[in-house]
Amino acid sequence: MTPQRTVLIVDDDRNTREGLKRALQGNYIVVMADSAEKALPLLDERTVDIVLSDIRMSGMDGMTLLQKIMARSNPPIVVMLTAYGNVETAVEAMKLGAYDFLTKPVNLDHLDILLKRALHSHEVESENLTLRAQLDNRFGLENIIGQSDPMREVFETIQQAAPTQATILILGESGTGKELVAHAIHRLSSRAKGPFIPVHCAALTPTLLESELFGHEKGAFTGAADRRRGRFELADGGTLFLDEIAEIQTSVQVKLLRVLEERQFERVGGHQTLDVDIRLIAATNADLAAMVKAGTFRNDLFFRLDVVSITLPPLRKRPDDIPLLCARFLKEFSLRNNKPVEDITPDTLDILSSYSWPGNVRELRNVIERMVVLSRTPRLTVRDLPAALRSAVQAEGPRASTVLKADSSGSLAPESMADAERVMIEAALKRNNENRTLAAGQLGISRRTLQRKLKEYRNEKP
Ligand SMILES: Nc1ncnc2c1ncn2[C@@H]1O[C@H](COP(=O)(O)OP(=O)(O)OP(=O)(O)O)[C@@H](O)[C@H]1O
Ligand SMILES: [Mg+2]
Structure with missing residues (x-):
């Protein structure tokens, strides 16, 4: 059995209040207030699940009350009551956060259905919120699941590094969640509203990768029929994710290094120098440090990438x-x-x-x-x-x-x-x-x- 829910009726008309109370008191605990001013302190005194409020009242009106209620943390469900012919205001109320509205005189069957539906969707929503909060706090971060010590360390680094502008290098075997982590960092950063642009470096030949990254001018090479913007341009204001970075050829490594140092580049076949504001995240399942030692990955590029590194532990x-x-x-x-x-x-x-x-x-x-x-x-x-x-x-x-x-x-x-x-x-x-x-x-x-x-x-x- 779910505990009885509490409904607060706010109306300056006594007949409306009493009528609603009679209809509801079998299924709900009913509290009443004859003005918005008297309703507000009641919300502090007790748990209220639903507020049924008239719109036009002497003193503070229902719309103002609604706004004050919505500004509270964890607000109750609010259903507005409005005289017939005042539907525009009611729609306005829904934009402000009211769950729904009813026209007066209130159809009691309709009221019953509406309240049940409102409570149900409110429950589902708060359950979702709780689940999400639990997941975040106890089982992981964003969509990354894990509560083992090595994963907790990973979460800590993500939380520390995400809000900064630092370049991040994600290391780990195939399937350990590198791409997932890259997404999480973007979402937890100040660039979250900007684009997240991934580039899978292994899939492309050096020439294609270069034009993919930097774009090209019309006629820059055979097949370049039009000017094309590269991923660096597309990622402006957001995050560029270079996946499988170990696969890029030395010729492209040099160009990449320059963008990282100067945040400037030219499109392939172009002369205009472009500026970009990007945050770079790179990932690989290869041992980059070993590749640097072996001379197959540029030392200077490695240091540019390896500002903050996150190593994902194998399962x-x-x-x-x-x-x-x-x-x-x-x-x-x-x-x-x-x-x-x-x-x-x-x-x-x-x-x-x-x-x-x-x-x-x-x-x-x-x-x-x-x-x-x-x-x-x-x-x-x-x-x-x-x-x-x-x-x-x-x-x-x-x-x-x-x-x-x-x-x-x-x-x-x-x-x-x-x-x-x-x-x-x-x-x-x-x-x-x-x-x-x-x-x-x-x-x-x-x-x-x-x-x-x-x-x-x-x-x-x-
Ligand atoms: N900690 C995790 N929690 C939940 N799902 C995960 C986790 N780690 C990985 N996954 C899932 O496993 C799959 C592989 O993850 P992802 O693509 O991020 O791995 P990767 O390290 O980039 O692999 P690769 O090196 O092969 O590209 C995805 O479906 C991802 O959602
Ligand atoms: Mg991947």
């Missing part, structure tokens, strides 16, 4: 976050697919938590989506797990599982983690007769990442 280093992420994705996909899957059995969660997730959160998200789509019960069980995942956890054996359990205390030696990953990769290759595309697919990583890892393990050429 296997924070198994504590796995149940939370599962719950979030379960909700997301059961809603999206309209399937009432509500729960995961503890032993299934155990297996999910012992797996080493080479594809990180992206892989976990994909696995949960698949499980929800294919499930026939409201509870996900071990039988719903992808076979590949189950056998990977088995192949890793108790060793890998205990290794991973030890990891939750944060005391795991990185060598053993690398070992666990290697066992998984070898098992996936064996299952797929050395077919790397299939193995990579099952592991939830790209073929390229698999090649890179094999290169490390087997000393192979990528």
Whole structure:
């Protein structure tokens, strides 16, 4: 049973007050005031869920009362009462925050329906607000879920760095949430109302990337039929997100360095120097510092980018976050697919938590989506797990599982983690007769990442 709600009736006409009171007092606690001036202190004295207020009253009118109520924190629902033929004012009232209005004489059936509907939508809204607040405070920041120590550190850095103009470098394995973090930083910055412009550097050849970034003049190269504005121009007043920054060629690195130093550039084939006001965020899953040492990434550019760096921990280093992420994705996909899957059995969660997730959160998200789509019960069980995942956890054996359990205390030696990953990769290759595309697919990583890892393990050429 929901507790009885309180309705405050504000009207200077005694008959209206008494009529409404009679209609409502069976279902609500009813409080009355014969003027706006007397209504206001009542709101401080007690919890009022709904205010029913006349518009035209002697003394302070209903519109002024409405504004004063809306200025309060956590205001009640306000429904205005208006004489027939005064609908314009009532519409004005709704713009000021009134939930709805009723014309006098009040149709009591209509009143009943309206109040129920108002209370319901108010409840849903405050539930949403509470959920969001809980998510923000306890389980993460913006849409980034996590409550493990390494993620808390990440949230702290984001909150400190976001409001500044500093260039930010986001590092982390594939699927750890780099793009998500870039978005969060933008939304938490003073540029939130400005554009967020992403550029996926790996997808383009150096020539195309250059014109993508800086734009080009008509006829600058074959195919440049028109003048085109680049991403730097588009991001003016906002944030430019350079994803997979390690992939850009030295020729473009030089140009990028200049924009970062001078905040000025020319379009390809152009002479006019353009100024931009941008905040830069870059991300990569490569070891940029190692690339600098190897001479494949410019030292000076690296230092420009690495003003504040945020390193996202791989999922296997924070198994504590796995149940939370599962719950979030379960909700997301059961809603999206309209399937009432509500729960995961503890032993299934155990297996999910012992797996080493080479594809990180992206892989976990994909696995949960698949499980929800294919499930026939409201509870996900071990039988719903992808076979590949189950056998990977088995192949890793108790060793890998205990290794991973030890990891939750944060005391795991990185060598053993690398070992666990290697066992998984070898098992996936064996299952797929050395077919790397299939193995990579099952592991939830790209073929390229698999090649890179094999290169490390087997000393192979990528
Ligand atoms: N902490 C998290 N909470 C909720 N969702 C997450 C989290 N981390 C990642 N995700 C989700 O996982 C997926 C992959 O994240 P994202 O694209 O940001 O990773 P990435 O680090 O940019 O990967 P890549 O290096 O492959 O580009 C997205 O669907 C994202 O929403
Ligand atoms: Mg990404």
